[in-house]
Amino acid sequence: MTSAAAASPGRTSGTARPAGKWLQRFWYHLPAVIVFVGTIGLWELLVRNIDLRGLPLPAPSAIVSALGENWSSGRWPLAKAAGATLFEAVGGLAIGTSLGVVVAFVTARYATVRELLLPLAVGASAVPIVAFAPLMNNWFGVLNPLSKMMIVAVLVFFPVVVNVTRGLTQVEPAALELLRSYGASDWTVLRVLRLPNALPYFFTALKIGTTLSLIGAIVGEYFGGSSEVLGRVVVQSASALRFDVTWAAIVLAAVSGIVMYLAIVAIERAVIPWHASVRSQEP
Amino acid sequence: MDPRSPEPPVSTPQTDQVVRIAAVDKTFISGSSALTTALQGIDLDIRRGEFISLIGPSGCGKSTLLRVIGDLVAPTRGTVTVNGKPASRARRDRDYGIVFQAPVLFDWRSVEDNVKLPLELMGYDRARRTERAKEMLDLVELSDFLHHRPYQLSGGMQQRVAIARALAFEPSILLMDEPFGALDEMTRERMNQEVLRIWERTGITVVFVTHSIPEAVFLSSRVVVMSARPGRITDLIEIDLPRPRDVQTREQRRYFELVTAVREALRRGGADTGAAEPAAEMDLASIDRTIAEGGIG
Numbered sequence: 001m002t003s004a005a006a007a008s009p010g011r012t013s014g015t016a017r018p019a020g021k022w023l024q025r026f027w028y029h030l031p032a033v034i035v036f037v038g039t040i041g042l043w044e045l046l047v048r049n050i051d052l053r054g055l056p057l058p059a060p061s062a063i064v065s066a067l068g069e070n071w072s073s074g075r076w077p078l079a080k081a082a083g084a085t086l087f088e089a090v091g092g093l094a095i096g097t098s099l100g101v102v103v104a105f106v107t108a109r110y111a112t113v114r115e116l117l118l119p120l121a122v123g124a125s126a127v128p129i130v131a132f133a134p135l136m137n138n139w140f141g142v143l144n145p146l147s148k149m150m151i152v153a154v155l156v157f158f159p160v161v162v163n164v165t166r167g168l169t170q171v172e173p174a175a176l177e178l179l180r181s182y183g184a185s186d187w188t189v190l191r192v193l194r195l196p197n198a199l200p201y202f203f204t205a206l207k208i209g210t211t212l213s214l215i216g217a218i219v220g221e222y223f224g225g226s227s228e229v230l231g232r233v234v235v236q237s238a239s240a241l242r243f244d245v246t247w248a249a250i251v252l253a254a255v256s257g258i259v260m261y262l263a264i265v266a267i268e269r270a271v272i273p274w275h276a277s278v279r280s281q282e283p
Numbered sequence: 284m285d286p287r288s289p290e291p292p293v294s295t296p297q298t299d300q301v302v303r304i305a306a307v308d309k310t311f312i313s314g315s316s317a318l319t320t321a322l323q324g325i326d327l328d329i330r331r332g333e334f335i336s337l338i339g340p341s342g343c344g345k346s347t348l349l350r351v352i353g354d355l356v357a358p359t360r361g362t363v364t365v366n367g368k369p370a371s372r373a374r375r376d377r378d379y380g381i382v383f384q385a386p387v388l389f390d391w392r393s394v395e396d397n398v399k400l401p402l403e404l405m406g407y408d409r410a411r412r413t414e415r416a417k418e419m420l421d422l423v424e425l426s427d428f429l430h431h432r433p434y435q436l437s438g439g440m441q442q443r444v445a446i447a448r449a450l451a452f453e454p455s456i457l458l459m460d461e462p463f464g465a466l467d468e469m470t471r472e473r474m475n476q477e478v479l480r481i482w483e484r485t486g487i488t489v490v491f492v493t494h495s496i497p498e499a500v501f502l503s504s505r506v507v508v509m510s511a512r513p514g515r516i517t518d519l520i521e522i523d524l525p526r527p528r529d530v531q532t533r534e535q536r537r538y539f540e541l542v543t544a545v546r547e548a549l550r551r552g553g554a555d556t557g558a559a560e561p562a563a564e565m566d567l568a569s570i571d572r573t574i575a576e577g578g579i580g
Contacts, residue, residue: 174383177355182404183375192400196391274390274432 056243063251066244076233076245082252085221085230088145089213089260092152097209099153100160101202107161108168108194125158130219142224152216156209163205167198200275203268210260214253230256300367301456301488302329302352307361309347309514320513321347325361327507327516334482334489336499336506338545340553344514345492346460352490353379353458366455377405380449380487384461386441388433388448395420395429398448405452419447422481439470443477450485457482459491463498472533475501479528496549500541501528508545510552517552520545 040060047059058066070078107114133151140147171193179189221231230249237245269278309322321344329335337345350356351363354370365373373379388397398416407415420426423443425436433441442462449457459478463471475498482489493499499506500522508518522541524532532538 172385172387174385174387175389177350178381178383178387179404180355181353181374181379181381182401183377184404188404192404193389196389199391272391274434276434279434 056241058244058247062244063247066242067248067251070245070248076237076242076249077228078233078245078248078252081228081230081233081249082256084145084226084228085214085217085253086256086260088148088217088220088229089152089210089256091145092149092216093156093206093209093213093260095149096153096156096213097160097206100157100205101164103157104161104164104168104198108165114165121158121161129155130216133220133223136220137223137225143226145226148217148220148225148229151220152213155212155216156205159208159212160202160205163201163208164198167201168194171197199272200277203264203272206264206268207261210257210264213260214257218253299330300328301331301333301365302327302490303362303364304328304348304352305362305364307348307351307358307363309344309351309356310359322351322358323513323515325514325516329488329490331488332486334479334491334502334504336491336493336503337509338493338496338499338506339509339514339549340511341494342514343509343511345494345509347514348509349458349460349490349492352456353381377401377452378455380452380454380457382442382445382449382457382459382462384464386433386438386445388441388444390432390434392433393429394425394431394433394436394444397433397444398451401448401452407452415451416447419451420444422450422484423447423477437470438466439474442466442474446478446481450481450487455488457487457489459489461492461494464493464495471495471498476529478502483527496542496545497533500524500538500545501533506545508548508552510549518548520548 044059044061047057067078070076072079103117107117130151132154136150136154137147140150168190175193176189179193184192217229218231218234221229222235226232227236230253233249234246237243237249272278304325304327307322307325308320311319311321313319325348337348339345347356351358352365352370354363354374363370366376366378368376388394389400392400395413395416398419399412402412402415417426417429420429423446425440425443425447428436428440428444433444436444445462462478463474466474478489478491479502481487489502491499491502501524503522506518506520506522507516508520509515510517520541524535524537524541
């Protein structure tokens with residue numbers, strides 16, 4: 001996921017004609033595609049030709065057929081499980097982000113609050129948050145998706161607070177002087193300078209959040225709850241030695257993460273086309 | 284001597300005064316408890332339509348003085364009167380247009396919308412904003428870039444947008460803090476010409492901070508020479524070069540005499556502070572080089 005993000009700004013290099021641009025893109029991406037396909041092929045070949053002596057590594061083809069067979073039927077309906085997990089992840093991301101943004105606004109506005117909350121935030125973020133998972137299951141009901149969402153929310157909360165606070169406070173001093181020379185109020189400074197300045201930081205936090213939210217949801221599921229979720233499928237299929245299904249669930253988790261990430265990137269490009277990280281995409 | 288005044292040629296000294304700085308001190312707390320005297324005993328009167336340059340080594344408080352005039356920094360002692368009222372009042376009345384060393388344009392706004400920003404905040408109606416932004420971008424010759432984003436422009440063009448924005452709401456004083464310090468020499472000379480053209484057309488009073496002697500001499504009607512630690516005014520040099528000034532101005536004998544005069548004033552100011560600071564020395568050395576390369580012949 002991260003490498004996909006790093007690659008995107010350099011993707012287009014300037015002003016080539018549309019046809020040339022596509023060709024350019026094709027050549028740019030070709031090596032990565034070759035490496036990807038080659039790795040999968042090599043994996044397939046190795047598993048088929050070498051006796052792994054009980055090392056439970058199914059071939060990619062076996063994983064794909066497990067995906068197909070268990071897509072909507074059987075003991076582990078994967079599509080439904082992925083949907084449920086994605087729901088928890090997105091819901092938790094929304095809750096954590098909303099709370100984080102609110103707290104960021106307060107800490108950015110009031111230095112005293114910042115000084116009071118920062119040590120707490122640093123301390124809290126040092127705790128491996130997934131350790132709270134059984135607690136959340138206990139508080140919000142193990143069968144209630146909200147319990148998983150709250151684990152996700154706690155996980156997502158801190159990067160949002162830290163990044164958005166930074167975005168609201170780290171503005172160019174000269175820009176503040178400029179607005180002061182116009183006699184602008186604090187509210188105006190927030191509206192015309194701090195808010196737009198914080199948007200790129202907000203999207204950075206969201207992108208970090210997508211990865212964290214799936215980790216949070218799946219780990220939360222390990223500690224119990226509905227069985228039709230990816231985390232339970234992983235635990236149950238592995239203990240039933242159906243590793244092809246386990247791998248299929250892992251692949252779906254990865255795909256869910258990539259889909260969330262790409263959705264955030266698409267929103268980011270639409271909202272802040274002026275920012276350096278997405279600029280090269282502008283016509 | 285100064286033909287710039289937009290008022291009728293005969294005006295009383297009273298109304299002619301735009302900025303009056305009286306006995307201004309500014310001390311900063313630096314480090315744990317040490318006090319740095321940035322400005323000491325500053326007295327300065329600036330006439331309407333004047334082009335004043337503040338020059339001095341780094342740390343002489345010239346930028347601080349500019350900020351004191353613009354009420355971005357409060358003086359520790361003394362008073363600043365602008366258009367007959369306190370500086371803080373003048374700021375609220377939007378008497379100041381400011382241009383910093385960095386253009387400080389907002390990337391999320393188009394060039395046009397950047398120029399409109401002060402107009403939006405000051406309650407100009409939509410039609411008037413569009414009209415003023417167009418006029419100002421015409422003035423700085425960027426009419427073709429209305430819908431560009433700031434980052435699509437060169438450094439010199441960005442600074443012209445900043446000037447257009449500063450002039451959009453017709454302030455009576457333009458404060459410029461080393462506006463061309465980040466530009467290359469060729470662009471800087473073009474921008475100097477540009478600023479003079481704008482100044483001549485608008486008749487605005489300009490206070491211009493620079494550490495370039497040639498720039499100060501070429502632009503100004505008066506050069507205020509400052510020295511460091513504590514920052515104070517050591518000389519006021521009247522620049523009596525004829526107007527309009529152009530490329531030829533930089534080759535006149537009188538121009539070089541004045542450049543030399545300012546440089547010597549800076550040296551004198553630096554001499555009685557004991558050991559001159561390295562940054563100031565470097566400034567002077569590079570200016571000497573520039574002059575040598577320009578060559579009197």
